[in-house]
Amino acid sequence: MDESFLHNCLFFTANRLGRAITKMAEEEFAMTGLTPMYGYLIRLVIGTPGIAQKDLSEKLSVTPSTLTRFIDKLENRQLVKREVQGKTVxxxxxxxxxELEQSIRRASKNLHDRYQAILGVDASDRLTVLLETTSEQLEKK
Structure with missing residues (x-):
């Protein structure tokens, strides 16, 4: 059976990469008690207190409804709080x-160091830039 289509398909290879990096990220973020996405969300909120929920959604590339669920969980754990100002949250x-900022930063750095050790600094930097620009192009359609 010809399986070459799997290795020549952006959908398949991107998902394979996503699973591999997600597994690494979850292992590194385990010490924080948070998923990587929650860690990055809190890091953004700490860096910009009072950030609009809409801006968080855009920065994290998640839908507003998904972000609302994330914030609900973090609010239940008393890690973030929301304030409504007019139509803006x-x-x-x-x-x-x-209090979690340093452990989140450490987990993020550990993840970064870990994949750089495997891929090499130049390759990981190039891949990150290529994935970022490719994502932007595909989102524009």
Whole structure:
């Protein structure tokens, strides 16, 4: 059976890469008690207290409804809080959320160091840029 289509398909190879890097990220972020996405969300909120929920959704490339569910869970854990100003929902870190900043940064750095050790610094940097620009092109359609 000819399986070459699997190795020549962006959909298949991108998903394979996604699964591999997600597994690594989950292993590195385990020490924080958060998923990688929650960690990056909290990191953005700490870096920009009062960030609009809409802006978070765009920066994390998730739908507004998905982001709402993420924030619901983090709010239930008392790591972030929301404030409504007119039609805008602003997200702030709590003191408990701020306490996680260093472990989130450490997990992120560990992940970065881990894949760079496997791929090499230049290759991982080039791949990151290529994936970013490719994602932007495909999103524009």
């Amino acid at each position: 602003l997200v702030y870190p709590t003191d408990k959320g701020k």
